[in-house]
Amino acid sequence: MARTLEQIAELSGVSRSTVSRVVNDDPRVSEATREHVRDVVRREGYRPNLAARGLASGTTNVIAAVMPGAVDNILSDPFFVSLLHGLAVAADERDHFVMLSLGDTSFRHTVDEIARQGVVAGIVFVAGQVDDPLLEPLLASQTPMVSIGRSDDDRVSYVDVDNRGSAQQITSHLLRLGHRRVATIAGPNFAPAAADRLAGYRAAIEAFGLRVDETLIYESDFSEAGGRVGMRALLEHRPDAVFAASDRMAAGALNEIRAAGLQIPDDIALAGFDDMPLAAEMEPPLTTVRQRPERLGEAAVALLLDMIATPASSPRRTILPTDLIVRASCGSRQDQKER
Amino acid sequence: MARTLEQIAELSGVSRSTVSRVVNDDPRVSEATREHVRDVVRREGYRPNLAARGLASGTTNVIAAVMPGAVDNILSDPFFVSLLHGLAVAADERDHFVMLSLGDTSFRHTVDEIARQGVVAGIVFVAGQVDDPLLEPLLASQTPMVSIGRSDDDRVSYVDVDNRGSAQQITSHLLRLGHRRVATIAGPNFAPAAADRLAGYRAAIEAFGLRVDETLIYESDFSEAGGRVGMRALLEHRPDAVFAASDRMAAGALNEIRAAGLQIPDDIALAGFDDMPLAAEMEPPLTTVRQRPERLGEAAVALLLDMIATPASSPRRTILPTDLIVRASCGSRQDQKER
DNA sequence: TTGTACGCGTTATCAG
DNA sequence: CTGATAACGCGTACAA
Numbered sequence: 001m002a003r004t005l006e007q008i009a010e011l012s013g014v015s016r017s018t019v020s021r022v023v024n025d026d027p028r029v030s031e032a033t034r035e036h037v038r039d040v041v042r043r044e045g046y047r048p049n050l051a052a053r054g055l056a057s058g059t060t061n062v063i064a065a066v067m068p069g070a071v072d073n074i075l076s077d078p079f080f081v082s083l084l085h086g087l088a089v090a091a092d093e094r095d096h097f098v099m100l101s102l103g104d105t106s107f108r109h110t111v112d113e114i115a116r117q118g119v120v121a122g123i124v125f126v127a128g129q130v131d132d133p134l135l136e137p138l139l140a141s142q143t144p145m146v147s148i149g150r151s152d153d154d155r156v157s158y159v160d161v162d163n164r165g166s167a168q169q170i171t172s173h174l175l176r177l178g179h180r181r182v183a184t185i186a187g188p189n190f191a192p193a194a195a196d197r198l199a200g201y202r203a204a205i206e207a208f209g210l211r212v213d214e215t216l217i218y219e220s221d222f223s224e225a226g227g228r229v230g231m232r233a234l235l236e237h238r239p240d241a242v243f244a245a246s247d248r249m250a251a252g253a254l255n256e257i258r259a260a261g262l263q264i265p266d267d268i269a270l271a272g273f274d275d276m277p278l279a280a281e282m283e284p285p286l287t288t289v290r291q292r293p294e295r296l297g298e299a300a301v302a303l304l305l306d307m308i309a310t311p312a313s314s315p316r317r318t319i320l321p322t323d324l325i326v327r328a329s330c331g332s333r334q335d336q337k338e339r
Numbered sequence: 340m341a342r343t344l345e346q347i348a349e350l351s352g353v354s355r356s357t358v359s360r361v362v363n364d365d366p367r368v369s370e371a372t373r374e375h376v377r378d379v380v381r382r383e384g385y386r387p388n389l390a391a392r393g394l395a396s397g398t399t400n401v402i403a404a405v406m407p408g409a410v411d412n413i414l415s416d417p418f419f420v421s422l423l424h425g426l427a428v429a430a431d432e433r434d435h436f437v438m439l440s441l442g443d444t445s446f447r448h449t450v451d452e453i454a455r456q457g458v459v460a461g462i463v464f465v466a467g468q469v470d471d472p473l474l475e476p477l478l479a480s481q482t483p484m485v486s487i488g489r490s491d492d493d494r495v496s497y498v499d500v501d502n503r504g505s506a507q508q509i510t511s512h513l514l515r516l517g518h519r520r521v522a523t524i525a526g527p528n529f530a531p532a533a534a535d536r537l538a539g540y541r542a543a544i545e546a547f548g549l550r551v552d553e554t555l556i557y558e559s560d561f562s563e564a565g566g567r568v569g570m571r572a573l574l575e576h577r578p579d580a581v582f583a584a585s586d587r588m589a590a591g592a593l594n595e596i597r598a599a600g601l602q603i604p605d606d607i608a609l610a611g612f613d614d615m616p617l618a619a620e621m622e623p624p625l626t627t628v629r630q631r632p633e634r635l636g637e638a639a640v641a642l643l644l645d646m647i648a649t650p651a652s653s654p655r656r657t658i659l660p661t662d663l664i665v666r667a668s669c670g671s672r673q674d675q676k677e678r
Numbered sequence: 679t680t681g682t683a684c685g686c687g688t689t690a691t692c693a694g
Numbered sequence: 695c696t697g698a699t700a701a702c703g704c705g706t707a708c709a710a
Binding site for chain 4: 057
């Protein structure tokens with residue numbers, strides 16, 4: 001059933017080499033034979049054997065997706081799924097496969113294997129935390145790698161959304177609406193995205209000429225439960241607006257606010273981050289920052305393949321834009337949308 | 340950096356055949372040389388080249404995870420992530436890799452490739468619907484395959500939870516608590532799991548000696564929004580209990596019930612399915628059926644590798660048990676737990 | 679432009 | 695128990 005290069009060659013009356021050239025789009029083939037061979041290839045449904053190709057060329061079309069602790073709360077689930085989807089689609093479009101490596105650090109097995117030359121062409125690393133312990137061995141393997149999410153290490157290339165800028169923008173939005181005691185429920189400090197969003201929050205307040213009130217900052221864990229706890233704590237300090245660093249935390253905060261008998265947005269304005277489906281379905285609908293995880297996945301694949309194709313000494317970065325999505329939870333009119 | 344079999348052979352003063360035997364646990368090697376070679380292998384950090392191994396042996400240690408439409412609402416997200424996690428961990432433990440193929444049907448590319456002999460040793464197929472169009476080509480490829488989720492096709496092996504039995508059990512539970520107008524918000528009819536849960540619901544009512552009231556059945560889509568819509572419709576028929584075929588639908592139903600000014604469980608008892616984290620956090624906590632998606636993933640890998648190791652003509656099935664988790668939403672006491 | 683020949687790292691067969 | 699040696703399917707200098 002599975003034809004080989006040799007058989008295709010025989011069937012089309014040329015040598016293996018010629019077929020190989022046709023298959024790999026080598027220009028050194030006459031148009032006529034190219035056409036002919038292509039026909040045979042199509043007709044026979046020939047597909048090159050990956051193992052053989054890998055062996056001969058010393059390279060693969062497989063990229064590894066390494067996600068330590070992907071199952072923890074660090075990554076919000078829908079985000080993770082979308083990201084993976086973007087990765088898979090982008091890889092597929094560019095004729096690559098995605099090999100999965102989930103799990104915690106104990107999982108060294110796969111990572112070792114993955115880091116071995118010849119197994120994968122590159123790695124997409126989804127970092128959950130600053131200085132993830134897996135980063136170093138991966139880097140040491142010399143395999144081209146791009147991280148999803150910023151890294152402090154200046155050897156790593158990454159793609160990320162503009163967490164800081166987005167957080168600053170949405171916080172500014174709250175300020176411009178007249179809120180003055182804008183609190184924030186931040187993500188865990190070890191997550192770069194969380195740190196960046198907090199930094200953006202601070203920047204917005206200072207840019208507005210106010211002083212950052214540390215009692216209005218609560219560090220949580222991105223989860224809904226964490227949002228509840230954070231909101232409960234913040235309520236004591238009477239904020240008139242809250243920026244939660246994730247929609248899930250915003251959902252938790254909303255429940256807590258409601259439980260306290262307060263109205264959104266009249267008593268407290270609320271804003272989130274992510275624009276997960278649940279954001280639009282909340283009561284009231286949540287003002288938030290839209291990021292598109294699939295795009296992150298796509299961008300990571302694009303960047304990685306670029307790096308493989310044209311190796312360079314210095315790391316590269318791609319920052320994706322976000323959209324501020326204004327809904328009712330912050331008290332402005334629905335149509336007051338900005339980019 | 341990456342040593343080859345040949346080099347290890349030289350370093351340990353034996354032939355590469357012997358090294359190969361040691362690496363592959365072939366018994367035909369003296370204990371002494373085995374020890375010695377193992378030392379060298381460890382010391383040099385030797386790992387076999389996968390491509391070469393695949394070429395020579397005609398087999399791989401890669402299994403494909405094919406999930407058409409995994410991003411749609413058909414699969415609830417956390418379920419999906421856990422499933423993938425279970426798959427990845429189980430594969431890793433058994434020295435296998437997981438190659439991902441997400442996306443819709445248009446994505447034939449990867450699937451074609453995957454189905455090719457020699458690329459993957461087997462396939463784990465996550466079906467979203469009855470008679471998924473991808474099933475046939477996959478089956479035709481002759482590659483060992485196990486489906487996650489029941490299939491009507493009697494050529495397919497699968498692992499699944501006992502959807503029907505679980506639904507019957509939880510419905511019976513509601514009946515035993517004294518509820519007589521037990522409604523259900525079912526999943527989409529094209530999903531086997533949804534159909535099975537609905538069947539279980541019907542079975543329970545009939546087993547209890549009641550007649551199934553079709554007006555108390557609403558077909559929805561597993562989503563929270565779908566749960567709301569379904570509950571709204573059902574409310575007109577005055578149910579005193581509702582079994583939602585997913586926790587997310589139960590969450591939607593809960594909101595709707597509350598919006599109608601009714602109390603849970605006093606006015607209406609509520610039960611779900613999945614035991615997602617949110618179930619325990621609901622107000623009141625949700626009675627539901629616990630299934631463990633990671634287990635499904637593990638079971639799928641186990642079954643698949645068994646099939647590869649000892650091929651058999653007939654398909655095999657694994658049905659995983661579930662647990663009925665009794666919480667406050669159905670009106671019974673918390674401690675009234677059954678298996 | 680096309681073909682020849684060798685090598686990639688392993689496994690497997692067959693002698694010894 | 696161990697060691698040559700032939701595949702495995704393909705890429706690619708090198709030759710024609």
